[in-house]
Amino acid sequence: MLASLLLAAIAYVSPVHYPIELAGNFGEPRPNHFHAGIDVKTDRMTGKPLYAMADGFISKVSVGTHGFGKAVYVRHPDGNTSVYVHLDDFAPQIEAAVKRYQYAHKVYATDITFPATMMPVHKGQFIGFSGNTGSSQGPHLHLELHRTQTGDLLDPLAYLKAYVRDTIAPAVYAFKAYPVPGEGTFQHGSSPRVFTFDKGHFSAWGKVGFGVRTMDHMNGVYNSFGSRLIRLYCDGRLVFSADINGLPQSMHRMMNSWGDYDHFMQSRVWFLKSFVEPGNRLPFLKTGQGKGYILFNERREYRLRYVVSDVFGNQTVREFTVLGTPEALGPRPVITGPEALLTSRDNHWQTDGIRLDVPGRLMAVDRLMKPQLLASARGLSQAVRFIPGNVPLLGWADLAFRIPDATIDPRKLYVAMTGTGTPPRYCRSEAKNGWVYGKVRELGMTYYLASDQQAPTIKATSRSYDHVTLSITDSGSGTAGWEATIDGQFVLFEQQKNPTILVCDLRRTPVGRLQKERQLRVTAWDFCGNRQTFETSINY
Numbered sequence: 001m002l003a004s005l006l007l008a009a010i011a012y013v014s015p016v017h018y019p020i021e022l023a024g025n026f027g028e029p030r031p032n033h034f035h036a037g038i039d040v041k042t043d044r045m046t047g048k049p050l051y052a053m054a055d056g057f058i059s060k061v062s063v064g065t066h067g068f069g070k071a072v073y074v075r076h077p078d079g080n081t082s083v084y085v086h087l088d089d090f091a092p093q094i095e096a097a098v099k100r101y102q103y104a105h106k107v108y109a110t111d112i113t114f115p116a117t118m119m120p121v122h123k124g125q126f127i128g129f130s131g132n133t134g135s136s137q138g139p140h141l142h143l144e145l146h147r148t149q150t151g152d153l154l155d156p157l158a159y160l161k162a163y164v165r166d167t168i169a170p171a172v173y174a175f176k177a178y179p180v181p182g183e184g185t186f187q188h189g190s191s192p193r194v195f196t197f198d199k200g201h202f203s204a205w206g207k208v209g210f211g212v213r214t215m216d217h218m219n220g221v222y223n224s225f226g227s228r229l230i231r232l233y234c235d236g237r238l239v240f241s242a243d244i245n246g247l248p249q250s251m252h253r254m255m256n257s258w259g260d261y262d263h264f265m266q267s268r269v270w271f272l273k274s275f276v277e278p279g280n281r282l283p284f285l286k287t288g289q290g291k292g293y294i295l296f297n298e299r300r301e302y303r304l305r306y307v308v309s310d311v312f313g314n315q316t317v318r319e320f321t322v323l324g325t326p327e328a329l330g331p332r333p334v335i336t337g338p339e340a341l342l343t344s345r346d347n348h349w350q351t352d353g354i355r356l357d358v359p360g361r362l363m364a365v366d367r368l369m370k371p372q373l374l375a376s377a378r379g380l381s382q383a384v385r386f387i388p389g390n391v392p393l394l395g396w397a398d399l400a401f402r403i404p405d406a407t408i409d410p411r412k413l414y415v416a417m418t419g420t421g422t423p424p425r426y427c428r429s430e431a432k433n434g435w436v437y438g439k440v441r442e443l444g445m446t447y448y449l450a451s452d453q454q455a456p457t458i459k460a461t462s463r464s465y466d467h468v469t470l471s472i473t474d475s476g477s478g479t480a481g482w483e484a485t486i487d488g489q490f491v492l493f494e495q496q497k498n499p500t501i502l503v504c505d506l507r508r509t510p511v512g513r514l515q516k517e518r519q520l521r522v523t524a525w526d527f528c529g530n531r532q533t534f535e536t537s538i539n540y
Contacts, residue, residue, distance in 0.1 A: 010078040012053040012159040013123055015143060016040060016130075020163045021221050023140055026155040027244030028226035029259045029270045032392060033252040034244070035226070037085070037144035038156050046088045046139045048130040053082050053159070058119035058127075061090070061098055064109030064495050068142075069133020074121055075148055082156070085142035088131025093119060099492070103510070106483055106490050132497070153247040155228065157311050169314040170216040170227040172197075172306060176260065176271045178209040180293065182332030186322075190330055192260075194271070197318045203325040204296040209275035211260055214308050214316075232274040232292070233305040240274040240292040243284050253394045253441070254282050257364035265390050274306075278343045279364040279394060296324040339369040353402040354384050355435075362393040362441075369443070378424065379416065379448030380404055386443040396439040399427075401449035403434050408451065412528045414438065414477050416450035424450065426477040426527055452476030455532035456524040461501070463538060468493075470502045470522060470534075477527035484522040486511045486538070493522070506540055513540055 014020055024039035042048045052074050059081060060073035070087040072094060090098060097119065101112045121127065132139040145154040157164065176194045177186035184206030187193065194213075195202065210232060216225040232240040242258075257280040260271040275292030276285050285292075296302060302322045309315035341347045343366055347358040351373070369386045376383040381401045403410055410431035415438025416424040427438035427447070436449055456474040463469070470493060472479050484493050484504065491509040493502035511518070517537050525531045 010054055010076065012082075013051070014160060014163040015050050015053050015082075015084065015141065016042075016048060017051070018048075020160065022157075022164065022218060022225070023221075023223055025216065025225040025228075026153075026157060027228065027247070029255055029264075029272065031261070031264065032256060034153075034247055034255050036153050036247070036249075036252075037083070037142050038160075040141040040143055041221075042130045042139050042141060044139055046129065046131045048141070049126055050084055050087070050128050050130055050141060052121045052123060052125045052127050054078070054123050056082075056121055057116045058094060058097075058114050058121060059116070060114065061094060061112045062110075063098060063102070063112075064134075065111055067135035069131065069136065070128070071134075072127050074127070075116070079148055080154065081146045081148045083144040083146060084127060085144065086131050086133050086136040086140065087128045088133065090128045091126050094127065099508070102492055103490060108482075108492060108494060147246070151249050153249060155245050155311060158245070161312060164218070165220070166218045166310065166312045167314065168217045168219060169316045170214050170308045170310055172308050172316045172318045173213045173215075174271075175213070175306070175318075175320070176211040176263070177202075177204070178211065178273070178275070179204075180207040180209070182330055183207040184296070185327050185329065188327065192263075195320075197320055199320070201321050201323065203323045203327075204302075205325055205327040206297070206329055207293050207295050209273060209293045210304070211271035211273040212306055212308070212318075213269060213271050216310050227308045228311045229307075229309045230272060230274070231307045233307070234294050235303055239288060239290065239294060241286045242272070242274075243286075246284055248283065250395075251282055253392060254280050254364070256392045257394070258282060258285065261390070261392065277364045278366075279361065296322060298324050299326065300324050335366040335368050337368075339371065341367045341369060349386075353381060353404070355400050356386065356397065357400075358393065358397045359395075362395045362397055364394060367391065374446065376448040379450050380408070380413070381449035383446050383448040385446045389444050391443040393441040393443065396441050398437050399440045399447055400435040400437045403431065403436060404449075406434075410436065412451050412453055412530075414450055414452060414528060415440070415447055417442075417445045417447050419445045429527075450476070452526060452528040452530060455530035456526055458522055458524055458532055458534035460520075460534075460536055466506045466540070468504045468506065468520065468538060470504075471500055472502060472522075472524045473500050474524075474526045476530075480525055480527045482522060482524040484520065486518050486520055486540075488521075511540070515539070 021041045028035035054076045056074045056076040059075035062068050062071040068085045071085045075081045130141045145156040178192045179186045179190050186204045214227045216227045230242045257277050306318045343360045343363045349356045372385045374383040413436045414429035415427040418424045429438045459471045461469045461471045493504045522534045
């Protein structure tokens with residue numbers, strides 16, 4: 001009991017020593033993922049000092065992985081881990097530990113774990129500088145909070161409310177009605193449609209789901225944010241609630257099910273559904289037996305009310321009335337056959353030399369594929385596209401191509417993906433038993449079997465007294481890694497914002513300055529195992 005009270009008493013402090021303003025909040029809907037933390041503004045510059053939010057220890061550091069750039073993980077005794085992302089540089093003690101690991105393992109991009117006794121930190125201790133590394137679109141601190149045991153994502157703002165001012169309630173703009181095909185109508189139609197609340201009265205019959213368009217705002221900033229808590233009531237009874245917190249990291253892509261993905265891709269506006277599709281397992285979506293759908297089966301008025309609030313308790317209420325009006329319903333669509341992808345089974349599709357395996361758990365709803373076999377000028381096989389438009393799966397499926405010629409080295413083959421206006425990209429691939437298997441999760445893209453026989457290209461783009469800059473490019477499967485030495489001794493080249501550019505700061509290497517000609521040797525390899533070595537002389 002005492003231990004529980006002590007853990008509950010842990011208070012978090014701000015990671016910056018200036019008033020917090022946010023550019024993004026936790027759980028914002030985005031294509032294929034939720035925003036996993038809060039984005040703290042850094043006045044559009046890098047180099048702002050960052051501080052640990054609570055006592056703990058440095059449990060992990062990431063460099064060049066997960067799109068994080070440089071990131072520090074601090075494990076706290078209350079069962080949470082705070083994560084500071086897109087850093088420009090680490091505190092000296094952390095930087096030294098990272099460099100030791102990178103040089104010992106001859107690697108740049110890595111995740112490094114540390115024991116609890118190695119780097120303890122106190123609340124408010126300096127841990128690094130803010131930056132713009134990784135997939136960041138501009139200088140800021142991306143701050144996450146994880147449950148240490150599970151990795152589930154928590155809302156950091158709930159722990160930092162004392163440092164942020166917000167008296168503005170979320171905006172609720174419109175709702176969208178989703179009549180269930182063959183089972184419901186809304187406003188005399190069976191197709192999903194958008195409505196504003198000001199009309200007030202509507203008609204419906206049968207089974208209908210709803211979605212809402214909402215954004216939150218905060219004092220003093222122009223940004224728009226996601227809304228934390230959404231509730232839908234019918235006749236005073238709660239039929240749906242979503243409190244965006246405790247997100248399992250494996251469920252990011254279920255955002256495409258909760259949000260109306262098709263609507264967003266057409267309009268760049270999210271409607272968040274107040275019902276749960278069969279394959280959606282997000283734990284913070286709560287419904288009764290009806291899964292959030294409302295059954296209009298009586299000639300009477302149904303009073304619906306949306307209540308949308310933020311983490312500070314600011315809330316907005318929007319109401320509308322639906323009159324139950326009997327109306328003929330159309331036939332229920334039936335999705336079946338070999339080209340059906342069903343949530344209730346593992347799905348297998350095959351044609352000559354191509355096969356697709358999609359477990360039912362990767363589908364949010366049942367869909368009917370319309371496979372197209374296309375000529376491929378670049379590939380060793382026909383190209384295939386399974387569904388027109390953008391159709392994301394909830395996870396990775398297996399797409400396999402038969403190897404057409406036994407004389408081809410299977411190590412040089414991979415599954416390539418392309419789309420309208422996008423160059424071919426490598427899919428994580430493996431050759432076995434005469435087939436090449438690729439991992440795919442977007443059925444609207446075009447895929448084919450490709451070969452990569454060409455090694456990466458390495459160029460020295462600039463040299464100064466104490467810096468060497470390289471360019472490493474690969475037109476096939478892509479650059480998988482590199483290693484560099486000076487006079488046979490490993491030196492670290494760091495990846496830049498443009499991932500094809502690598503820079504070595506000679507002053508931060510173990511190679512001493514001798515003011516003489518030295519031999520730089522760089523080897524790079526791609527995902528098909530092709531290797532290239534580049535050698536040049538430098539004066540240092």
